[in-house]
Amino acid sequence: MSSRLCANCNLVFTGPQMLKQDLPHHQSRESITSAANHGCYICGIITKSEAWKAFDVDDSFKSTWYLEALSGSLSGWLNLTIDAVGMEASSSEQSDGSEEVSGTIEPLETGVLIEQTESGVVQSSPPVPIWGFAIQPAKAFQADVEGNLGHYTPPKESDHPRILGLGQQWLSKCRAHHPSCNNQNLAFRPTRLLEIVNQNRGRVILASDEILNHPYATLSHCWGKGKTLRLMASNIDELRSNINLDELSTSYREAISICNKFGFQYIWIDSLCIIQDSIDDWRQEAMAMRDVYRNSTLNIAAAAASENSDSSFTARDASTISPLPIDAQWEGQNPGKYYLTNANTYRDEVASSPLRRRAWVVQEVWLASRNLYLTKNQLWWKCCEIEASESYPDGLPEELSSRGSLTGFGKQRYDIKGLHHSWNRLVETYSACGLTVPSDKMIAFAGIAQHFQTLLGSDVYAAGLWRSQLPQALCWFSTKEVRAFRPPAYRAPTILVLSFLGWSYSL
Numbered sequence: 001m002s003s004r005l006c007a008n009c010n011l012v013f014t015g016p017q018m019l020k021q022d023l024p025h026h027q028s029r030e031s032i033t034s035a036a037n038h039g040c041y042i043c044g045i046i047t048k049s050e051a052w053k054a055f056d057v058d059d060s061f062k063s064t065w066y067l068e069a070l071s072g073s074l075s076g077w078l079n080l081t082i083d084a085v086g087m088e089a090s091s092s093e094q095s096d097g098s099e100e101v102s103g104t105i106e107p108l109e110t111g112v113l114i115e116q117t118e119s120g121v122v123q124s125s126p127p128v129p130i131w132g133f134a135i136q137p138a139k140a141f142q143a144d145v146e147g148n149l150g151h152y153t154p155p156k157e158s159d160h161p162r163i164l165g166l167g168q169q170w171l172s173k174c175r176a177h178h179p180s181c182n183n184q185n186l187a188f189r190p191t192r193l194l195e196i197v198n199q200n201r202g203r204v205i206l207a208s209d210e211i212l213n214h215p216y217a218t219l220s221h222c223w224g225k226g227k228t229l230r231l232m233a234s235n236i237d238e239l240r241s242n243i244n245l246d247e248l249s250t251s252y253r254e255a256i257s258i259c260n261k262f263g264f265q266y267i268w269i270d271s272l273c274i275i276q277d278s279i280d281d282w283r284q285e286a287m288a289m290r291d292v293y294r295n296s297t298l299n300i301a302a303a304a305a306s307e308n309s310d311s312s313f314t315a316r317d318a319s320t321i322s323p324l325p326i327d328a329q330w331e332g333q334n335p336g337k338y339y340l341t342n343a344n345t346y347r348d349e350v351a352s353s354p355l356r357r358r359a360w361v362v363q364e365v366w367l368a369s370r371n372l373y374l375t376k377n378q379l380w381w382k383c384c385e386i387e388a389s390e391s392y393p394d395g396l397p398e399e400l401s402s403r404g405s406l407t408g409f410g411k412q413r414y415d416i417k418g419l420h421h422s423w424n425r426l427v428e429t430y431s432a433c434g435l436t437v438p439s440d441k442m443i444a445f446a447g448i449a450q451h452f453q454t455l456l457g458s459d460v461y462a463a464g465l466w467r468s469q470l471p472q473a474l475c476w477f478s479t480k481e482v483r484a485f486r487p488p489a490y491r492a493p494t495i496l497v498l499s500f501l502g503w504s505y506s507l
Contacts, residue, residue, distance in 0.1 A: 002326050002340075004319075006035035009042045012065055012080060013338075017330040025063040025082055029055075032063065041324045042133065045342050046082060048317060050352070051129045055084075074399055076137040079343070084129035132343040134400060136323070137336065152393045154321040154378065158313035163379050164261045166393055167372050170381040171262060171298060174370055180384040181369045184215070188295040191285060192231075192273040193266040194243070196259055202243040204231060204272055215297035216266035217259055220364045220371075221251045222354055223271070224307030230276040239272065249308035254374060255300045267300075268292055290367055290447030299368035301361070304376040306354035312374035321378050321390050345391060346402045349375040359433035359440070363447040366426065419455055420469060427464060 001010050008025055026032035026043070035043040046052055055061065066081040155162050174181050189207035193216055196202050228249055231239055245256055252269060259267050275281040285292075293299060304312045323339040330336075342348075350373050355361055365371050365382075373380035378390040386395040387402060430445055442463070449461055460467040465474070 001329060002041070002324060004039055004041045004324060005326075006038065006040040006043055008035065009040055009065075012067060013326055013328045013330070015331055017067070017333065019067055019069055022064040022066055022083070025065045027062050029057075029061040032061070039319070041320060041340065042082065044317065045133075045320050046131050048315060048320070049131065049348065051084075051131070055129065077399065078135040078338075080133040080135055080340075082131040082133070134341050134343040135326070136339045136341065136397070136399075138325070138339055139337070152390070154318040154390045156316075156318045158311075158316045163313075163390070164258060166390065167258070167379055167381065168262055169393075170372070170383075170388060171370065174383050174385070175297075178383060178385040183369060184295045184297060185291075186215075186295075188291055190216070190268050190273060190288070190292045193268055194272050196245070196256055196265055196267065199260065200245055202245050202256070203241060204236070204239045204243070205266075206240075214265050216268060217255070217262075217264045217298045217300055218268045218293055218296040218364070218368065219252070219255045219270075219300050219302070220355060220361050221255075221269075221302040221308060222306050222358055224305075224309065226307050226309045228271050228308050230271045231274065232277050233275060234277075236275065243272075250311050251302040251305050251308045254302065254312060258300055258372070262298070264298070268296065286443050287446060289363065290450045293364050293367040293447065294369070294451070296368055297370070299365065299371045301355055301365060301371050301373045303350055303353035303355040303373045303380075305374075313376065313378070315376040317377060323391060341391065341400070343400065345389070346380075346387075346396075346400075349373075349377055350380055351402065357433055359430060359435045360444045362426065362430045362433060363445060367447055367451065416456070419452065420466065423452055423466070 001013050005013075008031075011023075026035065032043050033047055036047040061084060063082055063084050066083060068079050068081075070077040070079060152162075152166060191207060192204055193207055194202050195205045195210075226249065229239075229243070229247070229252075245253065248256070255267060255269070259265070274285040302310075302312060304310065304314060320342070323341040326338045326340050328336045328338055350356065353373075353375060356365075370383040371381070373382070381388040382402075388395045392400070426448060427445075435441060435444065445464070449464075452466075453459075453461055456466065456468075
């Protein structure tokens, strides 16, 4: 039980331990909203989620809870599901409860339907209303929970210096103790960089004209439709002389603030480091993207901002960031201490963020050895060695990590079969992302292809496929959640997956 749970949620942890049964939770929108307003940890997470926002206020609402014990490597863990449509499920579809579930705690699928139009716009339908929570035994995971969380308390204020202070600690520890993350070619410099001269002034520099003995950062962001300062042939001399940093868009100012805090004098931002009205310069720099992100010391990812003018941490709720301690009092069992956490936090805050719907970002965050994510609620860190957040500042337990292949050079430790599996996952992820310019389809993935070429050696790459994987790699299909179409401009043979837009690739 917990004083931070409502009566309905506390029922999960008292009385008989009811496993694998759909049991009533809140039976109205008013009931769960009231519980959230009174500080219930679970109900607060639910009512602040994107799935909840998708509900029509006139729709009726009923929810059930479903508890299952896990086994294998997760013995002692439990998985709690709150299902808004569970009351409609047929009892014949439920397990008889005689077996435990083994394996990992996987984030629940959102059920988002994606449609990409010829203009590159991604349209989504409302997520499926299902919420998952992991119940982690404190005794078995003392190091992950009680030993590590005590030194950091998430501040309420989104601009509190302790937030970026935590990010600075992650970077310092990574640079000092993670050999696989320190793989940058220190001799490489992008063609141009934004130099942060002081708090108010910057300038675009040609790296070849400067003696740079300092590392640089990069920025992953969504341009959006707002006005963005761009490097053009007509203003290049002006921007090489002076840029008023206070006049830059919000995402840029946030990234520059981090650079100042972390000690970076230089940052690479696409709109300021590529001449936007020069096709030749764009092509040259687009093909250099692999080296730009691979050799940056830190990639700053403005995950929550769908526009450059949007701020980060706009939905910050410090009360839901740290795992909630629970004293379980099930009949017939000794009282036990657990920690309750949102199993879908990574998906909700990072993987499904506006930034990760942008196709160019797939290769940016994968190529960078270190990514610092500014999300709607908290700060996240992903490098080749660990994945951390304000919820788990010393690193997520492996059972709660993303387990994905979208970050870092840990992939180079894979054997050939593992590399091809990683490639397929990346292509599938990339396929569901949007492009403002459809003709960018091939080049926006070129950096990843270049890196895999170095890992796969003599294998031959062609339009998203590897020769060693033929002919089975031609057996791809567009999943039913995505409406694919062939654009009028030629980009690849029709039989290849890269000839389509809006596809979701699977083998």
